[in-house]
Amino acid sequence: MPPLAAPSASLRAKDPAGMPAPAWLPLLCVTFLLVSLLVGCGRSKERHTDDSRLRKIDQLLNAQLPVGTTRGRVQYFLRARGYQLEETADKTSMRALIRQVDLETLQPLAAHATFHFDANDKLTTYELTPAPAPPF
Numbered sequence: 001m002p003p004l005a006a007p008s009a010s011l012r013a014k015d016p017a018g019m020p021a022p023a024w025l026p027l028l029c030v031t032f033l034l035v036s037l038l039v040g041c042g043r044s045k046e047r048h049t050d051d052s053r054l055r056k057i058d059q060l061l062n063a064q065l066p067v068g069t070t071r072g073r074v075q076y077f078l079r080a081r082g083y084q085l086e087e088t089a090d091k092t093s094m095r096a097l098i099r100q101v102d103l104e105t106l107q108p109l110a111a112h113a114t115f116h117f118d119a120n121d122k123l124t125t126y127e128l129t130p131a132p133a134p135p136f
Helices: 025-041 052-064 071-080
Strands: 084-086 093-102 107-117 123-130
Touching (some): 052 093, 052 107, 071 084
Antiparallel strands (some): 084 093, 093 107, 107 123
C-alpha cells in the first residue's frame, strides 16, 4: 500500500471567493467569542448589592432613579415613600434608610442607600448595604 501523502493546498478550507482561509482565523473567532462573553458577564453593573435580600430594593431604585436623575428628584422619591434621609459628610452624596416588607416572605427588609452625584447634582451611582430591620 502506498504511503499517504500530505493534503495538498487545494484541499484546505476555502472561503466563498475561493481563497484559502488563513490558519489564524479560527483562533481569532474563538478569541472574539471569549471576549464577548467576558464583556457580557461584566455588564451586571446595574446591580448595586451582592446581598440577595436587597435585590428587590435595588430593582425599585434602578427602575425609578436611573443615572442622571437630579438630586431634587431623588429627594422627592425618597421623601414621598417615607424613607428616612440621613446626613452625610460628603456634599456630593445622600444617604437614606429604606425599609420595606418582602411580599413573598412577609419579612421586613432594610437597607442603607448611599446616592452619589456629580458636580451638576445628577445621580452617578448608588450603593446598598444591609441595615437592621426595625419592626414596622
